[in-house]
Amino acid sequence: MAEQPTGDGTLPEDKSAEDGRRENLRKWQLSRRRLLKIMGAAGLAAVATPMVPGAISKILGASDEVPAEAVDKKPGRLRRWAMVIDLRRCDGCQSIGKPPQCTLGCIEGHFAPEPMQWIQVFEYDLPGGGxxxxxxxxxxxxxxxxxxxxxVGATWSTPEGPVLIDQDRCIGCRMCMAACPYDRRFFTWATPPIPPEALLADYHPERQFPLQKGVTSKCDFCPDIARGGRLPYCAQGCPNSAIYYGDFEEDMATNGEEVVELSKFLSENQAYRLKEELNTKPRVYYIPGHGQELGRDPYDEGRMPTEWPWEKKIKGAKTWNRSNR
Amino acid sequence: MEPVEPLEEYQQRLEDKVLSPLTRAGPRYYLIVGLLLLVIAWGLYAYVTQYREGLYVTGMRDRILWGLYVSLFIFFIGISQAGTLISAILRLSKAQWRVPITRMAELITVAALLLGALLPVIDQGRPDRVHFLLLYGRWQSPIIWDIFAISTYTIGSLIYLYLPLIPDLALARDKIGHLVSPPKRWFFRTFSLDWRGTARQKRYLIIALGIMMVLMIPVAVSAHTVVSLIFATTLREPWDNPMFGAYFVAGAIYSGTATIVIVMAVVRKAYGLEEYITRQHFINLGYLLGCLVLVMMYFNVLEFVTNGYKLAGEGEMHFQQLFTGTLAPYYWSYALGGMLIPGLIILFPWTRNIAGVITASVLVNVGMWIERYFIVVGGMRVPIMPYEPASYFPTWVEWSIMAAAFAAFTLIIVLAMRLLPIISIWEVSEQYGEEKIISRREAIGTAVSQSVHPEYAPTFRRAQTTEESQS
Known part of the structure; x- marks a missing residue:
């Protein structure tokens, strides 16, 4: 746990650890109450060392008992954003005969230039050929x-969970791209096309536009949109509501249609994470499936290629291929 | 017994030979410098293009995101190991034959490090932000370790090049100071630090050299280990290898040794130094190269047996691409041309001669360059998600910058040879005194004559007294 870069010490996804913590807390509060009674009655008692400061401040502070919740409560709540993608409801947008709409929503929302697919629909092989x-x-x-x-500290993990990039800091060494085991970082090899509307907003790491030349960019997990009470562009774009976005702190997630209890939803549906063995501890969970809820045949291969419609509006935009031609 | 040339005469001849290129330069010199500058200018043009257009003009893309520049970076840091090996390790082990080639080896180290340190900046997407590394550097990043290691190594090897130069610069100041241009005279005067060759000065120089030669070895090992950590700290299967550091260090010493042979051969020919750089030097370095062939093969076998036996994860794809796939031409030209054939050349006595060792060294360096290339590109090429493997080939910009880098490396050495005595005069004449004169005197049992440099007198007397006490 010590190696976790986030400030927040508990693993949200670790149910037993969370329960254990609550259990400990309850015990602690109980013993303190009892302790106060003993102190009030006898005036002095042997106390366990770590409880001394708390007990003293309690005695000095006031005689009336502070509600346990108020003591426990942190000032302000820390969001811990998470995403669940229900693969039972993902058919790569084959059934609607369009390119993946999550990718499209993201491209439109972030002005991601070709060939960037910050959320990319990969086709994985299933045992049996599907x-x-x-x-x-x-x-x-x-x-x-x-x-x-x-x-140079141009990329960091925020306390809320998302990993962000500061394009004003990035020196373009591409070490992070070599390190990412999910191929999820994108380099701006040439001057990127910038639509006029992208210039209206000031640059912010949570928004990542206008994009700069010679730096890295990627999915920012849309915490700015989520804080405003809306779903990320990809979740908004998904026609089958396969993408849930939520918060471990509140233990809820939504796909825009229903609200689920996040931890329970993950457990009940055997959620997994990509490359779990690398111990990267992702905040993106997958519920296994191959689009069966939409009636997709696993042997039905291929999806429509991704398009960058906004880019067509910009003349002379330079594009490249992610795969070195 | 043939007559031994007195030390003074020997030293005079050596000084004439080594110092004369510092005073005058023929048309050949200007031609070479001109040609090198042309290549560098072309490389600069390529870099300006890259700076304006972005790395778009290279063959690198998201999937194979490092290419020629990074492989060249490893290669240059690798050949920089030359100086440390020859002058520090061999100095430490008191291998006397190293003396005439130490200066060259140290020069190679400095030149290679300067170029090596430049290449990551050329590879950077935002070279205008290179100072961010100092302003915002995080010690957690292997790149910062590299900056520490390589800058320490560069400073260390500059000092290590400079220290044994002091007596020679003083010699140049005294002997040819009046023959050279004023800036050069100023250089000799200033940097010889008022060297008079007194016993005290000499003692301090020996102490400083002793400290530096011990310090340089771990610094050089760390520099190359840390270069490997840039790769080994990622989660990519072909690089995820604990022995990567040792493998890189071995490869560095290997290509460093080969580089010395090549530079040695060229300098020997160009300056007519056949008397000082002898067949024995080539043969000895050849033996060293032969041992290193075995070390390299050992590492290769080790890697292929441990990872190739299991073929876990993406390993299958990696070994397939190396042995029979897209990278097979690279791999086999390295394995056969860069290890096996040089090894055989050195193994057989009838090919183990000057020409043979030079051929082997050229093969080794080409092979090691290829190895660096397929380590970088091959490691990147293995898909980490379900996509088709990418293919990388450098563009004209990258080739031009590579040519310019090699030209700049050569230019640094060529220019340095006009400024610095390419053979360590004081060490060579000292060695001559020790080996020839003293041994001969001991043999014929005469007393120390005045012709022996006072420096050797104590050594000789001590030897004599032990003999006397025995008899």
Whole structure:
């Protein structure tokens, strides 16, 4: 736990650890109440060392008992954003005969230039020859390899979970791209096309536009949008509501249609994370499936290629291929 | 017994030979410098193009995001190991044959490090922000470790090049100071630090050299280990290897040794130094190269047996691409041309001669360059998500910058040879005194004559007294 870069010490996804913590807290409060009674009655008692400061301040502070909740409560709540992608409801937008709409929503929302697909729908092989579609945004790792290797602190993990990039700081060494095991970082190899509307907003790491030349960019997990009470562009774009976005602090997530209890939803549906063995601790969870809820045949291969419609409006935009031609 | 040339005469001849290139330069020199400058100018043009257009003009893209520049960076840091090996390790082990080639080796180190340190900046997407590394550097990043290691190494090897230069610069100041241009005279005067060759000065120089030669070895090892950590700290299967550091260091010493042979051969020919750089030097370095062939093969076998046996994860794809796939031409030209054939050349006595060792060294360096290239590109090429493997090939910009880097490396050495005595005169004549004169005197049992440099007198007397006490 010590190696976790986030300030927040508990693993949200670790149910037993969370319960254990609450259990300890309850015990602690109980013993303190009892302790006060004993102190009030006898005036003095042997106390366990770590409780001394709390007990003293209690005695000095006031005689009336402070409600346990108020003591426990942190000033302000820390969001811990998470994403759940229900693969049972993802068919790579084959059924509507369009390019993946999550990718499209993201491209439109962030002015991501070709060939950037900050959320990309990969086609994975299934045992038996079939395929499944897996949309992969930045995994918002809680042990992020990219953050560890950055020489100038241009990328970091926020306390809320998302891993962000400061394009004003990035020196373009691409070490983070070499370190990312999910191929989720994108380099601006040439001067990117910038639509006029992208210039209206000031640059912010949570928004990442206007994009700069010679730096890295990627999915920012849309915490700015989520804080405003809306779903990220990809979740908004998904026609089948396969993408849930939520908060471990409140333990809820929503796909825009229903609200689920996040931890329970993950457990009940055997959620997994990509490359769990690398211990990157992603905040993106997948519920296994191959689009069966939409009636997709796993042997039905291929999806429509991604398009960058906004880019067509800009003349002479330079594009490149992610795969070195 | 043939007559031994007195030390003074020997030293005079050596000084004439080594110092004369510092006073005058022929048309050949200007031609070479001109040609090198042309190549560098072309490389600068390529870099300006890259700076304006972005790294778009290179063959690198998101999937294979490092290419020629990074492989060249490893290669240059690798050949910089030359100086440390020859002058520090061999000095420490008191291998006397190293003496005439130490200066060259130290020069190679400095030149290679300067170029090596430049290449990551050329590879950077935002070279205008290179100072951020100092302003915002995070010690957690392997790149910062690199900056520490390589800058320490560069400073250390500059000192290590400079220290043994002091007596020679003083010699140049005294002997040819009046023959050279004023800036050069100023250089000799200033940097010889008022060297008079007194016993006290000499003692301090020996102490300083002793400290530096011990210090340089760990610094050089760390520099190359840390270069490997840039790769080994990522989660990419072909690089995820604990022995990567040792493998890189071994490869560095290997290509460093080969580089010395090549530079040695060229300098020997160009300056007519056949008397000082002898067949024995080539043969000895050849033996060293032969041992290192075995070390390199050992590391290769180790890697292929541990990872190739299991073929876990993406390993299968990696070994397939190396042995039979896209990178097979690179891999086999390295394995056969860069290890096996040089090894055989050195193994057989009838090919183990000057020409043979030079051929082997050229092969080794080409092979090691290829190895650096496929380590970088091959490691990147293995898909980490379900996509088709990318293919990388450098563009004209990258080739031009590579040519300019090699030209700049050569230019640094060529220019330095006009400024610095390329053979350490004082060490060579000292060695001559020790080996020839003293041994001969001991053999014929005569007393120390005045012709022996006072420096050797104590050594000789001590030897004599032990003999006397025995008899």
């Amino acid at each position: 395929t499944q579609f897996i949309p992969v945004p930045c995994q918002s790792c809680q042990n992020p390899p990219c953050v560890n290797v950055c020489p």
